[in-house]
Amino acid sequence: MAMTYAQRLKVLTHKHGVPFIFKASFDKANRTSGQSFRGPGAVEGLRFLSKVRKEVGVPLLVDVHECAQVAAAAEVADVLQVPAFLSRQTDLIEECARSGKAVNVKKGQFLAPDDVVHIISKAREAGSTNISITERGTTFGYHNLVVDMRGLWQMRQYGAPVIFDATHSVQLPGGAGGKSGGQREYVGPLARAAAAVGVDGFYMEVHENPAVAKSDGPNALTFEMLDELLGDLVRINAAVRGTAK
Numbered sequence: 001m002a003m004t005y006a007q008r009l010k011v012l013t014h015k016h017g018v019p020f021i022f023k024a025s026f027d028k029a030n031r032t033s034g035q036s037f038r039g040p041g042a043v044e045g046l047r048f049l050s051k052v053r054k055e056v057g058v059p060l061l062v063d064v065h066e067c068a069q070v071a072a073a074a075e076v077a078d079v080l081q082v083p084a085f086l087s088r089q090t091d092l093i094e095e096c097a098r099s100g101k102a103v104n105v106k107k108g109q110f111l112a113p114d115d116v117v118h119i120i121s122k123a124r125e126a127g128s129t130n131i132s133i134t135e136r137g138t139t140f141g142y143h144n145l146v147v148d149m150r151g152l153w154q155m156r157q158y159g160a161p162v163i164f165d166a167t168h169s170v171q172l173p174g175g176a177g178g179k180s181g182g183q184r185e186y187v188g189p190l191a192r193a194a195a196a197v198g199v200d201g202f203y204m205e206v207h208e209n210p211a212v213a214k215s216d217g218p219n220a221l222t223f224e225m226l227d228e229l230l231g232d233l234v235r236i237n238a239a240v241r242g243t244a245k
Contacts, residue, residue: 002048006056008223009206016230021079023061023203024049028215030065030085033178037214042069050076061104067095074099084108084136084168090122097128104132104163109139109173113151117158133158134203135194136165143175147190152197161200166191167219168203182219184210188229195236202233 006022013020026045028038039045046062053060053076061079064070065086073080080096082089084106096103105119116133123131133155137145147169155162169190172181191202206226210217221229 002052003056005206005208006052006058009226010056010058012223012227013230015227016234018230018234019201021059021061022052022056023081024052025063025215027063027065029063030083035178042072046072046076053078064092064096067091070095070099074101078102079104081134082106087111087119093119093122094126097123097126097131100127102130102132103128104134106134106136106165106168107155109137109145111138113148113154116155116160120158120160132161132163132200134163134165135169135199136203137169137171139173143172143181145169145171145173147194149193149197152194152199156198156200163201163203164191164194164199165203166194167205167216167221170219171216172218180216180218182216184219184221187219187221188225188232191229192232192236195233196240198240204229 002024009022010020026039026042026049049060049062059078061081062073062077063081063083064073070080079102080099082092082096082105085108086092087105087108093105103123107116120131135152137147140146152162152164166187170183170186175181204226205216205220206223207213207217207220210220213220
């Protein structure tokens with residue numbers, strides 16, 4: 001499945017002239033319920049993702065949840081990602097930075113936009129020269145997230161690329177009885193708004209049949225939805241950057 005999806009996404013993003021990094025998890029360690037599917041684990045997961053990276057010919061991004069995973073993940077991945085719930089874990093950020101790989105940190109749902117300056121400083125002081133920040137929504141009451149578009153602009157002022165996570169931002173954390181729900185219908189509007197504000201990239205989950213996805217199905221896009229949305233985002237980005245024809 002990962003091999004097939006990586007190939008399809010490579011073709012789709014090439015169609016729109018969009019640089020593409022494939023993301024997959026070897027372990028979903030932050031599931032709502034302990035009974036939820038987590039994945040194959042680090043050894044088997046990284047072995048297969050390495051095969052996907054080489055055979056499909058795409059850069060790879062993986063999550064790391066603890067310092068002990070960093071070295072093995074760095075041997076396989078081009079980008080190491082610190083999940084949102086761990087975005088204040090100094091040791092983990094520094095370990096990722098010392099790996100020499102690009103580092104992407106998801107801004108915690110509990111952080112203000114200007115808090116990311118400290119994340120960026122931690123990574124840079126540990127030797128990272130390639131760190132990005134991903135916005136994935138802010139906790140707003142129970143089982144709900146909101147996106148403050150002002151925050152995207154604020155975070156870009158700190159000199160690191162800012163990525164907008166269009167699918168996790170519509171997640172309803174823990175809102176589906178032991179698992180997270182989502183509001184897929186808002187992915188497009190929020191992504192288009194983020195493109196208009198100005199961001200450096202997008203993070204979007206895609207599944208052939210979201211209804212049967214083992215993780216984050218309610219907020220995932222289909223391939224057809226992604227195709228249409230990418231066309232919109234490319235056109236908005238061109239207009240914002242003054243390159244529209």
